[in-house]
Amino acid sequence: xxxxxxxxxxxxxxxxxxxxxxxxxxxxxxxxxxxxxxxxxxxxxxxxxxxxxxxxxxxxxxxxxxxxxxxxxxxxxxxxxxxxxxxxxxxxxxxxxxxxxxxxxxxxxxxxxxxxxxxxxxxxxxxxxxxxxxxxxxxxxxxxxxxxxxxxxxxxxxxxxxxxxxxxxxxxxxxxxxxxxxxxxxxxxxxxxxxxxxxxxxxxxxxxxxxxxxxxxxxxxxxxxxxxxxxxxxxxxxxxxxxxxxxxxxxxxxxxxxxxxxxxxxxxxxxxxxxxxxxxxxxxxxxxxxxxxxxxxxxxxx
Amino acid sequence: xxxxxxxxxxxxxxxxxxxxxxxxxxxxxxxxxxxxxxxxxxxxxxxxxxxxxxxxxxxxxxxxxxxxxxxxxxxxxxxxxxxxxxxxxxxxxxxxxxxxxxxxxxxxxxxxxxxxxxxxxxxxxxxxxxxxxxxxxxxxxxxxxxxxxxxxxxxxxxxxxxxxxxxxxxxxxxxxxxxxxxxxxxxxxxxxxxxxxxxxxxxxxxxxxxxxxxxxxxxxxxxxxxxxx
Ligand SMILES: Nc1ncnc2c1ncn2[C@@H]1O[C@H](COP(=O)(O)OP(=O)(O)OP(=O)(O)O)[C@@H](O)[C@H]1O
Ligand SMILES: [Mg+2]
Numbered sequence: 457x458x459x460x461x462x463x464x465x466x467x468x469x470x471x472x473x474x475x476x477x478x479x480x481x482x483x484x485x486x487x488x489x490x491x492x493x494x495x496x497x498x499x500x501x502x503x504x505x506x507x508x509x510x511x512x513x514x515x516x517x518x519x520x521x522x523x524x525x526x527x528x529x530x531x532x533x534x535x536x537x538x539x540x541x542x543x544x545x546x547x548x549x550x551x552x553x554x555x556x557x558x559x560x561x562x563x564x565x566x567x568x569x570x571x572x573x574x575x576x577x578x579x580x581x582x583x584x585x586x587x588x589x590x591x592x593x594x595x596x597x598x599x600x601x602x603x604x605x606x607x608x609x610x611x612x613x614x615x616x617x618x619x620x621x622x623x624x625x626x627x628x629x630x631x632x633x634x635x636x637x638x639x640x641x642x643x644x645x646x647x648x649x650x651x652x653x654x655x656x657x658x659x660x661x662x663x664x665x666x667x668x669x670x671x672x673x674x675x676x677x678x679x680x681x682x683x684x685x686x687x688x689x690x691x692x693x694x695x696x697x698x699x700x701x702x703x704x705x706x707x708x709x710x711x712x713x714x715x716x717x718x719x720x721x722x723x724x725x726x727x728x729x730x731x732x733x734x735x736x737x738x739x740x741x742x743x744x745x746x747x748x749x750x751x752x753x754x755x756x757x758x
Numbered sequence: 759x760x761x762x763x764x765x766x767x768x769x770x771x772x773x774x775x776x777x778x779x780x781x782x783x784x785x786x787x788x789x790x791x792x793x794x795x796x797x798x799x800x801x802x803x804x805x806x807x808x809x810x811x812x813x814x815x816x817x818x819x820x821x822x823x824x825x826x827x828x829x830x831x832x833x834x835x836x837x838x839x840x841x842x843x844x845x846x847x848x849x850x851x852x853x854x855x856x857x858x859x860x861x862x863x864x865x866x867x868x869x870x871x872x873x874x875x876x877x878x879x880x881x882x883x884x885x886x887x888x889x890x891x892x893x894x895x896x897x898x899x900x901x902x903x904x905x906x907x908x909x910x911x912x913x914x915x916x917x918x919x920x921x922x923x924x925x926x927x928x929x930x931x932x933x934x935x936x937x938x939x940x941x942x943x944x945x946x947x948x949x950x951x952x953x954x955x956x957x958x959x960x961x962x963x964x965x966x967x968x969x970x971x972x973x974x975x976x977x978x979x980x981x982x983x984x985x986x987x
Pocket of ligand 1: 769770772775776794795796797798799800801802803
């Protein structure tokens with residue numbers, strides 16, 4: 457089969473069913489956009505995870521003069537106790553990656569920054585703030601090791617894992633991710649069904665051509681090729697629509713709006729967008745080709 | 759060229775066979791009429807030759823190949839050796855006369871140069887020179903059938919199967935079509951034609967195979983339409 461002949465058949469087929477072609481392009485465009493958006497949400501959440509889990513610490517709060525925990529019955533933590541805690545932490549290397557000491561003054565500073573503008577920040581005093589050791593673990597899931605070694609020890613008021621708070625947050629985000637993916641897959645299913653139906657209609661409306669092709673001895677591949685290519689071209693066009701949508705999401709939603717509003721995390725970059733576009737376009741074209749081939753196998757009996 | 763050995767065909771969901779135990783041998787270069795009442799199995803016979811259908815039992819050889827053993831992917835190659843013509847012409851309305859004939863070559867991958875070379879020849883053979891650029895709806899029925907014959911013959915098949923090619927034409931036009939088929943037969947093409955047209959069969963005096971309810975009841979060289987006693 458000559459290429460120029462196939463191409464002219466494809467062009468004719470697409471033009472003859474212009475409404476149908478447009479419907480496919482738009483549906484594929486919308487569903488691939490949603491699919492792409494779901495992929496972006498996933499990439500963003502995993503980037504946030506990396507960003508935040510990288511920064512989570514275990515906080516060991518030391519007893520102050522007014523602490524009420526039983527382990528603080530001996531009053532504020534002493535210098536000897538502090539040195540002992542630090543030595544014990546250092547002995548837990550390599551699980552303990554880094555240890556920072558945060559003084560009352562530093563704690564106040566951080567507190568005031570966190571609650572900037574609220575009366576809470578203005579009324580806080582240095583003495584109300586706890587001293588603490590901030591511990592960075594090489595494996596953040598091994599919080600229990602630190603907790604069992606230090607919790608309840610004289611001079612230590614409390615041992616807290618920031619990770620637990622993050623886990624709750626990411627469980628919620630995980631639900632969001634799952635929802636986005638479910639919508640995306642539903643849309644992909646719609647795309648497959650629409651393409652299958654389009655092929656059914658197209659093969660019916662061109663049954664005269666295809667029956668002649670069969671009679672004069674055209675191969676199965678030659679008979680199906682124009683249909684499959686039409687589906688692929690329409691899906692590719694839908695993929696381009698989706699690609700434009702994703703570029704718009706990055707340029708306008710992420711870079712212009714989100715990045716300036718939420719400075720507590722980084723956002724996905726252009727590399728992620730480009731990979732997602734590639735993934736989305738390939739998925740669209742592959743789905744179209746498979747859906748078309750399977751349908752034609754049924755409706756274009758050779 | 760075409761050989762049926764004890765061929766029986768029962769269509770799916772049918773009780774009565776469309777063809778029963780048919781054995782027949784058609785030599786290269788023969789011209790054969792296939793006659794019989796409506797529903798006697800003529801079209802079924804032709805469809806079996808094209809491997810559009812498979813026999814329920816028996817063996818069919820066409821162009822030296824056992825169709826019951828022919829792999830599916832070899833069917834197109836078989837059909838390239840067989841031209842087919844129908845009562846209803848089956849032309850593409852959006853293509854010209856030349857375009858309809860060229861279509862048969864385009865879809866089997868012939869080059870434009872080759873197509874441009876052979877299409878005018880075959881149109882001249884069927885008597886359509888000067889009408890290359892007309893569309894089917896600008897042609898008479900006889901002319902449309904000539905286009906269909908040109909399309910069937912353009913690839914120079916060894917066999918031409920015609921299923922009531924004159925069924926939609928008046929007697930005079932039918933004679934023209936028969937002359938054309940006769941000429942194609944004289945070039946060396948094996949022609950098998952199913953027909954109800956008694957006048958034509960009687961006039962041509964070719965081999966006649968008669969079917970009745972799927973049974974072969976007559977096989978007569980230089981025969982006539984109605985059973986000669
Ligand atoms: N696809 C099919 N499915 C079921 N039965 C069929 C099918 N094709 C043909 N038949 C049956 O097979 C028998 C023979 O049909 P066939 O078309 O071969 O007859 P025919 O001799 O060509 O008739 P006509 O002269 O009217 O064209 C008929 O009884 C018909 O109903
Ligand atoms: Mg018939």
